[in-house]
Amino acid sequence: MFYRMYRIWSLLLLGAFVVPGLRHVSGIDIYTPTEVEAVNGTNVKLTCTFSSSAPVSLRSITVAWNFRPMNSGSDESVFWYQEVPYPPNQGRFKGHAVWSGDIMRRDASITLHEVRPTFNGTYICQVRNSPDVHGSNGEIVLRVVNKVSLSEIGILAAAVGGACGVILIVLGIFVAVRFYRRKHMGNDIELQPHQWKDPTVW
Template sequence: MDPTKFAMNWTYQESLNDTEEMFMTYSKKKGMVPLRSDRFGERVMFAGNLDKNDLSITLSDVQLEDEGVYNCYVRNPPDRIQGHGFIQLNVVTELPPPRDSTIAVAIGASVGGALALLILSMVVVKCLRRHRKQELISEEKMEEEGKLEAEGVAEEGTKQP
């Protein structure tokens, strides 16, 4: 990096606004310079390391009004493309309530148990129907065999006179 040609700006943009407010820049003589800002005051500091190409900043005492887009624009000749990075900061005023997973587990187990019982009952009904059908078939076979034997006995009885 050539410090005489290097340029860098950090800007802030409200979420619903297109206007960007510059709050930090790089000066060839002074290095990283935080600009006076009513919004941030003394809460913004350069936290990076130029020798390692780290242009990080630290915003302390984050407030609800700090929510928005933070842009970092970099020009580092002989690079032809200007670098642009951004961070969308969402400020949350309170932690979301913890989720109670025991309710979800209980509901899941209940639904799973009900489905298992339903499938088990369907299998039992299917087995009972198959068993009854086999009994009917074997009864019909026995009746037919009985009729045939009875006819055979009747035929033998008519032949003897």
């Protein structure tokens, strides 16, 4: 009986030391926009920032950007960073992908130059900071369009701006009309004949 109690208490004590240790294990957190829209032939920045529980240095960080086409084909390498940038030397992104990040600022962004419709798909940002190598990846869906579509915020801003413009025009017309009327009334008073009165006549 005493031996059983001893084993139970030993396991509880061991759990008390192990569990807190497991709670402190943390991975890299990656932050990216969910979706980005770009006009065909323009440049677009794919923003990817991260935070890590381990110290960040140029040597400890590796960044991998991969591309998954819309038709769910196999992933394709877009960019690699390890101490220095390694742009692609073949494939659809050759001459199109450039480094735009700053590792010491926790920024692993890249820019795509002269995007094409074949660039439509999902871009995956993977950051590892040895020994902190656990964590999910960031994913951005890029849509290449012929022209920029107005968002709901853009439409609302245009409506508010248009309404303010109309109010200013109406206010300007009102002020101009009042000024014209006052000026016209002043001219009429000046043109009215003054009656002469003999000061000797009471």
